[in-house]
Amino acid sequence: MNSSNKPPLIWLNVLVFATTAILALIVAPLYGYYQGYGWEHGIWFLITFSFCNLSITAGYHRLWAHKAYEAHTSLRYIYAIGGAFALQNSALHWSSDHRPHHKFVDNNDKDPYSAKRGFWYSHIGWMLRNYNADIYHEYGNCRDLQKDKVVMWQHKYYLALALLTNFGVPILLGVLYNDLWGMILIVGAVRLFLSHHSTFFINSLAHIWGSQPYTTKNTARDNGFLAVLTFGEGYHNFHHIFESDYRNGIRWWQYDPTKWFIKSCSWVGLAGNLRVTPKLRIEKAKALALLSKAKNNLSEVPNNVQVAIRLQDECELLVKYMSDYYEIKKKLLEGKKETLVKRYEHSVLKLEYEQIKLRFHEQQLAWNQMVKQYA
Structure with a gap:
C-alpha cells in the first residue's frame, strides 16, 4: 500500500506503545541500576501480569470471543476489570477484531491482522493506523455480546476503568512500599x-x-515456547481449527494455565458448560493434516501420482476404522451407565470393541509408517 493511501495514524495508540516501550526498555533498567528493586516489585509484577493476561486469555478470548464456556457474573466482572488493566480496549471491541480474524484468517482484505501482511503488521502495525474502522460500526459481529450486561458496563466505562487500574494500582503500591517510581515502572510500564x-x-x-x-489450511502454528509466554495460547494451530474448545493445549503435559484456571473455576461453580472437541474430530484432523503435508512433498517422488492415490486410500481407511472405533467406544461407555443392559449384550459389544480397536491401531501404525516418509 502506497504511504499516501494509508489510513491516518491513531496517535493515542502510537503514544501508548512508544511510551511504554521507552519506560520498560530504557528507564526501568536505569532506575533499577541506580535505585534497585526489591522482592515486592517482582511479586506484584507477577500478580498483576498474571491477572491481566488471564483476563485476556480466559475472559476476552475464550469466554467472550469464542463462547468456549460460561462464567459466573462475578468472574465476568473480574475479567472486565483485568481486561481494562491490560489496556487492550474493551471486550466488545477486542472480540469484534478477533472474530473476523478467525472467519477470514490470512485474507489480507478481511483479516484485521493477517499474518500474510508481514510480522510487523500482524504484531502491532495494524493497531497504529485506522485500518479497520468499518469493523467497529455498531459492532455488528458481536450482537450477542451487546446483550451481556458486564460487557456493556465495561465498554461504557472502559476509559475510567483503564485509567483507574493502570495509574491507581501502581501508585497505591508505590505509597504502600514507599517507592512510587519503582512501582510505576515495574507494575505500570514493564x-x-x-x-x-x-x-x-x-x-x-x-x-x-x-x-x-x-491443519495446513492457514498459517497458525503450535509452539510450546510461545504457550509459556502467553498463558497457553501458543497452541494456535489447534485453536484455529477448534476455536470453540475451552482448551488450547489438549495434552496433560502441554502448558495451558488458562485451561487449568477455567477448569478450576468450574469445580467451584464459577464456570460451566466447558466445550470440548470430540476426540474423533481431533484425530481426523491430524490424519488429514499429515495427508496434506505428504501430498505437498510428492513432486520429486517417483510415481508420485500412484503414491498420492495410495496415501489417499490409506487415509480414508484409517478414518473409517477410527470412526468405527470411537462410535463403538461411545456405545460401550453408555452401556455401562445403563443398568438394564444385559450382561451378554454388553460382553458381545466389548468383544466387538476390542476387535475394532485392534484393527484401528494396526491401520494407524501402517498409516504413520507410510505417510511419515513423505510428510
Whole structure:
C-alpha cells in the first residue's frame, strides 16, 4: 500500500506503545541500576501480569470471543476489570477484531491482522493506523455480546476503568512500599509492555513459528515456547481449527494455565458448560493434516501420482476404522451407565470393541509408517 493511501495514524495508540516501550526498555533498567528493586516489585509484577493476561486469555478470548464456556457474573466482572488493566480496549471491541480474524484468517482484505501482511503488521502495525474502522460500526459481529450486561458496563466505562487500574494500582503500591517510581515502572510500564507484546505474539509469531499438526489450511502454528509466554495460547494451530474448545493445549503435559484456571473455576461453580472437541474430530484432523503435508512433498517422488492415490486410500481407511472405533467406544461407555443392559449384550459389544480397536491401531501404525516418509 502506497504511504499516501494509508489510513491516518491513531496517535493515542502510537503514544501508548512508544511510551511504554521507552519506560520498560530504557528507564526501568536505569532506575533499577541506580535505585534497585526489591522482592515486592517482582511479586506484584507477577500478580498483576498474571491477572491481566488471564483476563485476556480466559475472559476476552475464550469466554467472550469464542463462547468456549460460561462464567459466573462475578468472574465476568473480574475479567472486565483485568481486561481494562491490560489496556487492550474493551471486550466488545477486542472480540469484534478477533472474530473476523478467525472467519477470514490470512485474507489480507478481511483479516484485521493477517499474518500474510508481514510480522510487523500482524504484531502491532495494524493497531497504529485506522485500518479497520468499518469493523467497529455498531459492532455488528458481536450482537450477542451487546446483550451481556458486564460487557456493556465495561465498554461504557472502559476509559475510567483503564485509567483507574493502570495509574491507581501502581501508585497505591508505590505509597504502600514507599517507592512510587519503582512501582510505576515495574507494575505500570514493564507489566503493560510485556502484557501487550506477549498477547501480540499470538497474532504474529504464532502464525510464523511452530508446527501444524491439525491443519495446513492457514498459517497458525503450535509452539510450546510461545504457550509459556502467553498463558497457553501458543497452541494456535489447534485453536484455529477448534476455536470453540475451552482448551488450547489438549495434552496433560502441554502448558495451558488458562485451561487449568477455567477448569478450576468450574469445580467451584464459577464456570460451566466447558466445550470440548470430540476426540474423533481431533484425530481426523491430524490424519488429514499429515495427508496434506505428504501430498505437498510428492513432486520429486517417483510415481508420485500412484503414491498420492495410495496415501489417499490409506487415509480414508484409517478414518473409517477410527470412526468405527470411537462410535463403538461411545456405545460401550453408555452401556455401562445403563443398568438394564444385559450382561451378554454388553460382553458381545466389548468383544466387538476390542476387535475394532485392534484393527484401528494396526491401520494407524501402517498409516504413520507410510505417510511419515513423505510428510
